[in-house]
Amino acid sequence: MARATFLSFSPPCLSEQEIVAVSEVLRKDWLSSGPKTKEFEQTFCQVVGAKSALALNSCTAGLHLGMILHQVGPGCEVITSPLTFCATANVVEHVGGSVVLADINPDTLLIDESQIEKNLSNKTKVIVPVHYAGTPCNMPAINAVAATRGIAVVEDAAHCMPGKTTVAGEPVGSSDNLTLFSFYATKNITTGEGGMMTGPQALVDEARSFALHGMTRNAWGRFAKGGSWKYDVLQPGYKYNLTDMAAALGVVQLSRVNELFAQRMKIVGIYEEAFARNEYFVPLKQSAGVESSRHLYVIQLNLEKLTIGRDEFITQLSERNIGTSVHYTPVHQLTYYAKKYGWTPESFPNAYKVGQRMLSLPLSSAMSTDDACDVVAAVKDVCAKFTR
Template sequence: MPPTHADAAANAVPFSRPDLGDAEEAAVLRCMRSGWLTTGPEAAELERCFAEAVGTDHAVAVSSCTAAMHLALEGLGVGPGDRVITSVLTFTATAEAIRLCGAEPLLVDVAPETLDLDITEVERHLSTDSRIRAILPVHYAGQACRMDRLLELASRYDVRIVEDAAHAFPTRFQGRYVGSIGDATAFSLYANKPLTTGEGGLLTTNNEALAQWARRARLHGIERTANTEQGQTRWRYEVTDAGYKYNLPDLAAALALPQLERADQARARREAIATYYSNQLAGLPLCLPAIRDNVSDHAWHLFPIQLDIEALELSRDGFIDALAEHGIGASVHFIPLHRHRYWRECLDLRAEDFPVAEVAGQRLVSLPIYPGLTDAQVERVADTVTTLLRSHCR
């Protein structure tokens, strides 16, 4: 007998839930009681700790991953007339950050197994388009892209790499943490991310000039170093650059610091859930996430499956609705950008140019995967997926 709405509500498994507790509450209260809520010592401490965690020289706390990508691209010289390669299977913010620089997103299809940038397509565009100034790879679901091949291409064609690591903390590729590999990396601190401040982001880089510029640009282009020179008063400042309102408040930064301390523990829990799902769902009419042999420390921000629609009597949307009737949240990552009216029209995109993303976009379902899931909830998700798919096979 199918569950009633009351049963589903009482036993709901939300798609995502932040991993917050007493330590986060204490950190926020400490910040509140200090009387300093906007960008200050807590943000500076988050920058220091995060840079140390990913092994990079600099981290700059900002208001979103979008802001981090925008600042990184602009700070590296991307501007009007330039093109930036990125994935068609991503959230709109990735392409939006390119647009904010006045540049044009050059969308590329994804690899069939891992759904990250198709390296062959990247190379094809680089070899024929002299307007390309940068590559913006998306570390899809928390697995690192083939950074070795992208770095080689970037060196050969003299372009920069700015990584979209919204899903990828903590993630490593060939022993190096994402955040210390490309010219710059953008992380998300959004509400459903492994490290969250509700809203927020971090830009990491080994480029000191970029980091210094980003710190000024995130707050209206203001330079405050003169405040302590020659006895000048604290109110004095100078605007040295055109800037933005991209700073991260201390109240938000304080929320992230305790989570950062247990980031490896949280990643291990997500990996354990992913392993359980993979074992339990094997043999069903779906494709499980593909993992490369040389990958270590997959962040497992998402667990995306692809349904074998031809073998089923229900659509992808129908499957998500059925999960919801059983009280289980699910989502889709992503609706490919060529399926959105804005990007389709302004970039003149056609579905036939993105065959892999076009098919995946109609099959993808992301299952719940976060540290707060109990073993019983994880088992329930896997059992429900199994029952639904077996009962709807053709």
């Protein structure tokens, strides 16, 4: 029997603590970036072992700043994965650069290092590995390719909280690459909208100025007691700063990161056990030697065993009150990119094939074990009903 209420794909896991923390900010006299934002940045540095951190109003903003700091512009190429959110590619277009896609490894769904090498040119300025579903890419290999050619690496770590690479034994965010996290509403920890940049102090300091109009002094530094109204603008920057209300939410979410991850793993465990042996789909295999934040529970349908396609599978789950999502329609199949670069679906065959049969099941620390059992029952019911 279908569950009585709709289970959304990734509800946030908020407690009374978050509500109190945001209310405290609302009762004070400073709402924009200020002491809470600073606390969020400092705590984040401690959690991931980052050298420096800058809170932003989105991960997209940070990716854009990454392109600017590495001077990507017309005539420059940026290599990334076709299996990512459009933001990763859009920021390259924003600065006038060209997107170069390197196909994924169909087993890990991560960018394939050998494809990166094939796509290198003397115009390559930046490589943007995407830690898809929270699984770190092979960073030692990617960093080595980049270092020998003087290419920068900007890590899209939107899905990584907490994420660790055990290849190097280091948490994502602790490297010398600019690394961008997302705290969007569906992410493992959330501030509603928000992001964090980590990286070396000098680059992050430069980003800090770009993130606030290019001003030499932020608003808290101007308006707080002892602050000065004076500022200069060294370059025209953007308005990418985080509010103290969002940061207050982030500080509490960060303090709960291990508790939230443990609950997420409980849900993953239920799925793994229920779906270990079935002929209808393959869950994403975990890469050896790395630790994932398990942001998404992605399955790839075995369409040969089903009488329906992926889209109808999603509709059937929705009729059983189970929300799902798809991560992602590959970048090269999005109209703008297909037209601009002349890409066909087969231009990146691995991403295309996977993109047609994949969906993400509900996964959130707010889910109960009963919710997870409802998902299992609905998925099994759809498979049984539409078996070929």
